[in-house]
Amino acid sequence: MYRLNVLYNQPTDPAAFDEYYFNTHIPLARKIPGLRHVSISKTEGLDGSTPDIYLVTTLDFDSKEAFGAGLGSPEGKATAADVPNFATGGVTMLGAELVTEDFN
Amino acid sequence: MYRLNVLYNQPTDPAAFDEYYFNTHIPLARKIPGLRHVSISKTEGLDGSTPDIYLVTTLDFDSKEAFGAGLGSPEGKATAADVPNFATGGVTMLGAELVTEDFN
Numbered sequence: 001m002y003r004l005n006v007l008y009n010q011p012t013d014p015a016a017f018d019e020y021y022f023n024t025h026i027p028l029a030r031k032i033p034g035l036r037h038v039s040i041s042k043t044e045g046l047d048g049s050t051p052d053i054y055l056v057t058t059l060d061f062d063s064k065e066a067f068g069a070g071l072g073s074p075e076g077k078a079t080a081a082d083v084p085n086f087a088t089g090g091v092t093m094l095g096a097e098l099v100t101e102d103f104n
Numbered sequence: 105m106y107r108l109n110v111l112y113n114q115p116t117d118p119a120a121f122d123e124y125y126f127n128t129h130i131p132l133a134r135k136i137p138g139l140r141h142v143s144i145s146k147t148e149g150l151d152g153s154t155p156d157i158y159l160v161t162t163l164d165f166d167s168k169e170a171f172g173a174g175l176g177s178p179e180g181k182a183t184a185a186d187v188p189n190f191a192t193g194g195v196t197m198l199g200a201e202l203v204t205e206d207f208n
Contacts, residue, residue, distance in 0.1 A: 003145045005160045007111075026204075035208045039162075041107045041200035051198050056109045058143075058162075094155050096145035100130075104139045 001036070001098040002064045006057040009089030010050065017054070020086040028082055031075040034066040035059055054089065060098065067095065105140070105202040106168045110161040113193035114154065124190040125159070132186055135179040138170040139163055158193065164202065171199065 011017035029035070037060035045051045061067040070076050083091060115121035134142070141164035149155045165171040174180050187195060 003160075005145060005147065005157075007157075030208055037207050038204060039107075039202065039206075040204035041109060041162075041202045043109065043198040043200040046197060046199050051196075053109075053111075053196070053198055056107075056198065056200060058145075092155075092157070093150060094147040094157055094160065095150050096147040096160060098143065098145045100142060100144035102143075103141050104134055 001101065002061045002067045003096045003098045004059040004061075004067065005094040005096055006055075006059070007053050007092040007094070008055040008057070008087055009052055009091065010054045011086070012088040014054065017086055017088065021055070025079070025082055025086060028075070029059065029079045032059075032070040032079055033073050033075060034061050034070040036061060064095070064097070105205065106165045106171045107200045107202045108163040108165075108171065109198040109200055110159075110163070111157050111196040111198070112159040112161070112191055113156055113195065114158045115190070116192040118158065121158070121190055121192065129183070129186055129190060132179070133163065133183045136163075136174040136183055137177050137179060138165050138174040140165060168199070168201070 030038070039058045041056050043051050043053055043056060061070055071080065130142070133139070143162045145160050147155050147157055147160060165174055175184065
């Protein structure tokens with residue numbers, strides 16, 4: 001599997017981010033051909049502080065080739081073009097080979 | 105579910121990191137009581153560059169309480185104490201509520 005790790009920094013307005021992200025952006029992303037698995041986790045500092053990263057999303061594809069094809073599709077381009085509409089704190093996208101994924 | 109997102113920065117010696125991480129650290133981590141699911145992805149820049157973050161690991165527990173109990177256990181403390189032995193580039197740990205996890 002090939003994973004896109006998406007790290008969203010703290011947005012200027014978290015409630016507005018959430019509203020747009022879950023109701024507009026993720027539905028767009030789910031249309032990307034070849035997308036197999038989605039996880040979204042909302043962070044908090046282990047010591048009660050507010051971390052720089054607000055949300056961590058993983059998007060899994062069968063292979064790097066499938067990921068490339070998905071991103072290059074009209075749906076992939078529409079999803080990428082939508083990111084500036086809500087990611088007011090900035091975002092880091094990391095392609096990654098998924099080397100381990102199992103129940104413990 | 106409650107997730108610990110662990111973001112390892114580029115280590116000084118990636119081969120030495122991998123050797124220690126997969127053969128010593130992860131076996132230690134897998135002993136943490138309540139750990140349900142593990143994923144590890146090794147990153148690459150989408151444009152061929154080397155990203156600041158080298159490896160992204162997720163460790164899932166049934167709840168925030170189970171996560172706290174696991175981290176507070178002798179196995180959790182041993183795992184945390186082991187991190188400086190290999191994380192030569194530094195590490196960011198983000199506790200997070202897993203709000204979405206599904207097949208697309």
